[in-house]
Amino acid sequence: MKYQKIPEATIRRLSRYSRCLEEMEESGEEVVSSAQLASRCMVNAAQVRKDLAYFGEFGIRGVGYHVKNLLNDIKRILGSNKEWRMAVIGVGNLGSALLSYKDFLKQNYKIVASFDIDPPKVIGRVSEKLGKPVEIFHVNRLKEIAKERKIEIGLITTPPSEAQSVADLLVEAGVRGILNFAPTQIVVPEGFVVKDVFFTTILDNLAYLLSNN
Amino acid sequence: MKYQKIPEATIRRLSRYSRCLEEMEESGEEVVSSAQLASRCMVNAAQVRKDLAYFGEFGIRGVGYHVKNLLNDIKRILGSNKEWRMAVIGVGNLGSALLSYKDFLKQNYKIVASFDIDPPKVIGRVSEKLGKPVEIFHVNRLKEIAKERKIEIGLITTPPSEAQSVADLLVEAGVRGILNFAPTQIVVPEGFVVKDVFFTTILDNLAYLLSNN
Numbered sequence: 001m002k003y004q005k006i007p008e009a010t011i012r013r014l015s016r017y018s019r020c021l022e023e024m025e026e027s028g029e030e031v032v033s034s035a036q037l038a039s040r041c042m043v044n045a046a047q048v049r050k051d052l053a054y055f056g057e058f059g060i061r062g063v064g065y066h067v068k069n070l071l072n073d074i075k076r077i078l079g080s081n082k083e084w085r086m087a088v089i090g091v092g093n094l095g096s097a098l099l100s101y102k103d104f105l106k107q108n109y110k111i112v113a114s115f116d117i118d119p120p121k122v123i124g125r126v127s128e129k130l131g132k133p134v135e136i137f138h139v140n141r142l143k144e145i146a147k148e149r150k151i152e153i154g155l156i157t158t159p160p161s162e163a164q165s166v167a168d169l170l171v172e173a174g175v176r177g178i179l180n181f182a183p184t185q186i187v188v189p190e191g192f193v194v195k196d197v198f199f200t201t202i203l204d205n206l207a208y209l210l211s212n213n
Numbered sequence: 214m215k216y217q218k219i220p221e222a223t224i225r226r227l228s229r230y231s232r233c234l235e236e237m238e239e240s241g242e243e244v245v246s247s248a249q250l251a252s253r254c255m256v257n258a259a260q261v262r263k264d265l266a267y268f269g270e271f272g273i274r275g276v277g278y279h280v281k282n283l284l285n286d287i288k289r290i291l292g293s294n295k296e297w298r299m300a301v302i303g304v305g306n307l308g309s310a311l312l313s314y315k316d317f318l319k320q321n322y323k324i325v326a327s328f329d330i331d332p333p334k335v336i337g338r339v340s341e342k343l344g345k346p347v348e349i350f351h352v353n354r355l356k357e358i359a360k361e362r363k364i365e366i367g368l369i370t371t372p373p374s375e376a377q378s379v380a381d382l383l384v385e386a387g388v389r390g391i392l393n394f395a396p397t398q399i400v401v402p403e404g405f406v407v408k409d410v411f412f413t414t415i416l417d418n419l420a421y422l423l424s425n426n
Contacts, residue, residue: 008418015417019396042398078417079424093310098412100306103396107413153419177423179415183232183316185255193422195415199311200320202392202408204228204291205221206366209406210390211292 006077010051014074016041017051021071033064080108087151087175088114089166090158091121091136094181098155099126099134112149115139139166146173153177160184167194219290223264227287229254230264234284246277293321300364300388301327302379303371304334304349307394311368312339312347325362328352352379359386366390373397380407 006014020041024032034052038045052059052070054077059065075081086104088095091114098104099111114136116122125133137145145151154170156163156178163182170178171188178194180186188194219227233254237245247265251258265272265283267290272278288294299317301308304327311317312324327349329335338346350358358364367383369376369391376395383391384401391407393399401407 011418011421012414015411015414016398018417019411019414020398040398042400077421079420080417084416084420093306093313097306097310101412103411103413104416107416109413109416152423153416176426177419179412179419185229185233185253187255191426193419193426195419195422197410197412197415198228198232198316199314199392199410200316200322201225201228201232202410203297203317203320203322203366204231204293205224206390206392206406206408207292207297208219208224208290209408210365213389213404213406 006054013043013051014078018071018074021067024067025071029067031064032067083108083110084153085149085151086111086153086155087146088155088157089139090156091116091126092157095157096126098157112151113137113145115142142169143173146175151175153179155179155181157181219267226256226264227291231284231287231291234280237280238284242280244277245280296321296323297366298362298364299324299366299368300359301368301370302352303369304329304339305370308370309339311370325364326350326358328355355382356386359388364388366392368392368394370394
């Protein structure tokens with residue numbers, strides 16, 4: 001199986017296939033053709049076949065793919081078959097929303113600590129609807145706690161003005177992955193990975209499609 | 214100027230350039246070369262030149278681009294030079310976070326109403342940190358209010374089980390754009406546009422990069 005050189009757009013679709021396959025597995029479906037998967041995921045069938053060519057050996061000619069096997073393969077490729085330990089930095093509205101985001105728990109993404117600078121927040125715990133409550137620490141304990149709890153991904157939900165200094169702390173603590181919700185560009189050294197989630201960027205994209213459709 | 218056939222990845226980068234150019238305009242910079250813009254936006258310089266080739270006529274050879282003109286052109290292309298009227302459906306944690314998301318107001322994206330099914334919420338108003346408080350209506354008034362307030366984009370932040378029925382209501386009300394935060398695929402007729410914002414999909418992408426770096 002080829003693990004390398006998968007284009008980013010394919011990776012995004014693999015995640016989508018993974019979600020659809022999970023739903024299929026839950027409803028007891030065992031085998032799926034690329035055409036069925038395409039229709040379920042609302043993706044072009046040729047595109048699905050092209051993407052799944054990376055896993056070609058696992059399909060059964062004329063039948064399709066074993067749902068469970070394909071799901072496992074995709075998760076292995078994505079790295080989403082293991083548990084990822086995460087921290088939320090900035091327990092405002094968005095941070096709180098992420099702390100109770102049910103889909104994370106379902107998908108092996110586990111928030112194990114959160115951080116803020118606001119003393120009334122810092123003494124507390126955020127209750128998590130599923131699972132255990134998450135503790136809120138002061139940001140000046142980020143490095144210590146990140147190491148102690150083996151945090152691998154930091155979700156930055158601070159105001160934009162604080163995002164870079166939080167990213168620097170995460171880098172110092174050896175947290176290699178950052179999901180940046182603060183609408184500003186942050187810089188990290190090589191070997192660290194930042195993904196931006198800028199709602200206005202996504203809206204710009206939607207606005208473009210609405211204006212040109 | 215070519216308005217058509219701009220690839221989606223370019224559109225995403227245009228939005229990023231737009232953000233960088235705004236910061237430059239705010240700090241009084243008047244002219245920018247493609248190399249400077251590239252460095253500021255942390256994009257490959259060749260990529261910036263390729264993207265900006267869509268606006269080639271507006272650059273000045275050997276000098277670069279007028280910040281203000283380029284920003285206006287990009288905003289016109291994206292459709293983000295006009296105000297977009299939006300509604301949030303589902304005033305839970307995430308919905309509340311979006312209702313107070315400051316970057317929307319800065320960028321011409323205006324939330325003019327919100328909806329829920331929970332009676333204690335429905336009688337209230339959400340205070341918006343900048344601007345006016347946003348009223349919360351019962352979802353069964355969605356169609357009426359959407360037309361009255363000329364809503365063009367709906368942000369779905371309901372549980373996944375409710376997302377499709379909310380999308381159906383938006384379609385009935387003629388709301389052409391949907392930003393879907395509920396982690397499930399929704400279907401809309403032709404002429405309507407859905408953009409998904411699935412945090413776990415973005416995390417899958419990050420997990421892949423962390424596993425393969």
